[in-house]
Amino acid sequence: MIGQELSETGKRLFRDFPILRMLWESGRKRGIRETIDIVEKAEEFNRTFAVPRALELDMRMEREPEYFDWEIMREACKYRFLSIFIPKQLGGIAGEFMVTNTSLLMDELCSGCSGIALAVGAHSLGVAPVITSGAMAHWDTVLKEIVEGELKRQPVTMAYAITEPSAGTDVEEPEYLERAKLSLEAKKVKGGYVLNGRKCFISDGSEAKYFTVCAALDRNRPLQTWTTFLVERDMEGFSTPRVELKMGQRASHAAELLFEDVFVPDSHVLGYEGDGMGNGILMIMAASRGPVGSIATGIARGALQHFLAWARTKRNGKRPIDEDRIRMNLADMWGMVQENRGLYMNNAMLGDAIFGKALDNPIMNLTLGLPSSLRTMSLMRNFLNSYYGKAMINAVLRYYLRDEDMTQLLETASLAKFSCADNAMELCSRALNLMGPEDSEERRWVEKCYRDAKLTQIYEGTNQLNRLVVNNIRFEETLRVEVPRPFKKGVMA
Template identity: 95%
Template sequence: MLGQELSETGKRLFRDFPILRALWESGRKKSVREAIGLVEKAEEFNRTFAVPRALELDMRMEREPEYFDWEIMRQACKYRFLSIFIPKQLGGIAGEFMVANTSLLMDELCSGCSGIALAVGAHSLGVAPVITSGAMAHWDTVLREIVEGELKQQPVTMAYAITEPSAGTDVEEPEYLEKAKLSLEAKKVKGGYVLNGRKCFISDGSEAKYFTVCAALDRNRPLQTWTTFLVERGMEGFSTPRVELKMGQRAAHAAELLFEDVFVPDSHLLGYEGDGMGNGILMIMAASRGPVGAIATGIARGAFQHFLAWAKSKRNGKRPIEEDRIRMALADMWGMVQENRGLYMSNAILGDCIFGKALDNPVMNLTLSLPSSLRTNKIMRNFLNSYYGKAMINAVLRFYIKDEDMTQLLETASLAKFSCADNAMELCSRALSLMGPEDSEERRWVEKCYRDAKLTQIYEGTNQLNRLVVNNVRFEETLRVEVPRPFKKGVMA
């Protein structure tokens, strides 16, 4: 019966992810079908666009690190990958399986080219804080603009700016943030904030139109004053002066952001002052580290596929797969891929249990079913941006998203992130060692995967940090995500 209803991709996914089959058979056919459809799109994106240009683009980016291939974003628009995190009620494609779909999409895209996939995925990382902070005033403006741009294939993209030149790991964990040496500071002034300082290694930083930016209001009390802002390219004093030449994942830029007296109006404060860690980073990391695990898995799977093709091809009269050691290695590698998928998918399903209710409930549906003109008029916008407006949204969030759930999600996400990344690195390394000095297209691909995989051990919190997070949540119970409470006072107030 399954066979008649499912495409080849669907059958493959059911085989690789039995959880999808279980969801299908328990009545979630519509959402599972969406997931399969998304992966089919990703397969087509890879086949027709990403794979044919990946190696060449990677080479070009080494010669011209500042070059950006906008065709990536235009193609992403075609398949609607830019609205993977934007709820359907706002015209996006995020449904019941928002986190799972994002993970499946990243796994599939990264099996083609993780650099191209990162350019697409980092945008959604930028979008996420606008959603999770409940900044409804911007849902009808920024998010709508992204959706409309996508439909017209005129990409409007976002980026999430956390890392600073002297603080990477430090800004992703509350205990460390307290001691972080920060560069960027936001000073409260009449009508808004003035930002000065730098961010670095920001994925998609030189292309994005909108940025969700974390900054301390007081660098001496970073944890208490860590705050998220919405910054627009074009704001006076804001620039992106430098892009890095990375070892891998090159198709996406890692850019420096420079803030020189950038005035950000009050309306662009996302959430409350001082909730940038609990409401911001930890919540985003809980939602995004799983998909980063999926990125690593995709890279590993890409390397595996090339290694498998190599193993099956004839080399000097015989096929490597005829040797037991290669067969064993293939089984080991596939085991790593499937182990990864188990980890990131568990996290994703949990994430969707939590966020699904928050984004799809009577209050949210009623609010979002109103004509957008009602929500975007000045009175409503001012209300949503006000202390009471934010309190109302937080009350809804608080009702559906519990601290315990978010804390557990952070734990599973961090576990998936470091395990998947380590497995990916090991798989790529082993594949190259087994291939040895080969003149083959497969070796070139696996070398690229080897370079690409390393970044997954570093970004989204180093693997060391992620290990500590698992410990701190699970064994010592010293880390807990706090969802903002209604009427929470801003710490600077």
């Protein structure tokens, strides 16, 4: 029955992710069809575009780190990857299982080239805070512009700027933010804020038109004053002076952002002043770490595909795969990939359960149900940007994004992030050790995967931070921690 309705991609997904099949069988066919559709598009994107140019582009960007291949974003427009987080009412393609779709998209794209995938995915990371903060005043401007640009194949992209030169992991967690040494500061002035300082390692930073930027209003009280701003590239005093030469994932730029007296109007505060680590924005951490797990999984899967191709090719009259030890290694590697998938899907499904409810609420549906002409009227925009407008949206979001859900979401995200990243590194490293001094295209690919994989252990909070986050889990509720006493008192004295 399933076989008749599904494409080859659908069958593969059902085989690799039984949870998708379960949802399909349970009647969530529309949502799962969207999921399959996204993965099919990603496969085609890889086959026709990313894979044929990945190695050459990677090599070129080592010689010319400032070069950016805009064809990546134009091609992404063709498949509508730039609006995967944007609600359908605004012209986007956000599906019923938005977080799952994003995770599967990144897994698939990264199996081709994680640099190209990051260029596409980092844009959605920039878009996400505009959605999750409930900044509806900008939905009909910024998000609409992205959608319209996408349809015309004139990409308009966003980036998310959080890392600072002296604070990387610190700005990823509320507990550490309190003690972070920050360089960027926003000062309240009449009608808005003035930003001074730097952000660094910002993915897509040198291409984006819009930035969601987190900054403290008081560097001595960062947690209490952490605020998210919408910054536009053409704002006076804003520049991107430096692009890093990365070891891997090179097709996407990691740029430095420089703020020199950049004036940002009040209307460009996403959420409330000082609400930058509120659930709306914290959701981004949770929603981005899980997909890093899927990025790592895609890289690992790509490496495994190339390793398998190598193992099946005859060398000196023999195929490596005919040896038991190679087949056992392949089984281990496949185990790592499937373990990763289980972990990131746990996070993605939970994200959809929480996030789906939060976005599918009566207030937002009512607002999005209004004709665009009404929504964009200055009266409406002013209301949405006013204290009362924000309070209304915030109340709705807080109702759905409960603290215990956010904690669980962060735990699953962090677990997926560090486990998937470590597995990806281990898989790539092992594949290279098994191939040894080999002259083959497959080895070159796996070397690229090895370089690419390392970044997944670092970004979105180092794996060490993410391990500590997982410790927030309430072990005593989840595990039986009572120690049984099998011996009578005195025996173990």
